[in-house]
Amino acid sequence: MKLYFKYLAILFKSQVQYRTSFWLLTVGQFFIPFSVFAGLYFLFERFGQIKEWSFFEVALCFAVIHMAFAISECFARGFDAFSSLVVNGDFDRLLVRPRSTVVQVLGSKFEFTRFGRLLQSIIVLVYALANLPIEWTLLKGLTLLLMISSGVFIFTGIYMLAATMCFWTIQGLEVANIFTDGGREMAQYPLNIYQKWVSRFFTFVIPFGCVNYLPLLYILGKTGSDSDLYVLAPLAGFVFILPCLLVWQFGVRRYRSTGS
Structure with a gap:
């Protein structure tokens, strides 16, 4: 972690060298999601509600998933831009260093600059x-934090x-954006407004539903007697990262360089 924070400090100093550019990009990132939120507002202004979900309930859903996306896009950007390391042969240098590749x-x-979006x-x-008329408890506050971190x-x-x-492909695959950008756009609404196969896929395969929809039911008081299961639902996000790490280690062991 000491090395990680050194990376953070070095890159932050390099980005603020051009302060005008840095702040303009940050402000731009602040206003970009407003167009999406404005669309959400006008949708409810026209129809009132969607499957018994009010505007402010969906706005809470919107805020949680966009906060999670902004934090991940800020701190996990190295994986998103990883193809450049492979193409340029720079990943070979990482392999000979006595530290984790992750x-x-x-x-x-x-x-x-993604802090503007955050x-x-x-x-x-x-x-x-x-x-929202939410009766807050310590457990509900913890659930909200788990939703964002998950x-x-x-x-x-x-x-x-x-x-x-x-x-294996050298260049990054744009199909991944279906699950990052597409997942963000999908998860900003409650899952029960979609068809059943969509909600099942994004609950049991890529558990966005466990991050937003299920714990949101608990916070808003829309659950039954088994509310404990809804509180534990965000833990699926922490479990999801484990097979991703195993797949990453599998790929690293089979990396043969690009010859750059």
């Missing part, structure tokens, strides 16, 4: 919570799986 790839790139999500989160692990795991494919 830490080194994570530390190879950070996007601190700030926007926090504002939406506060706005939604201020307008979402970070899921997005990071998907980035890691996409990066692993680069060991």
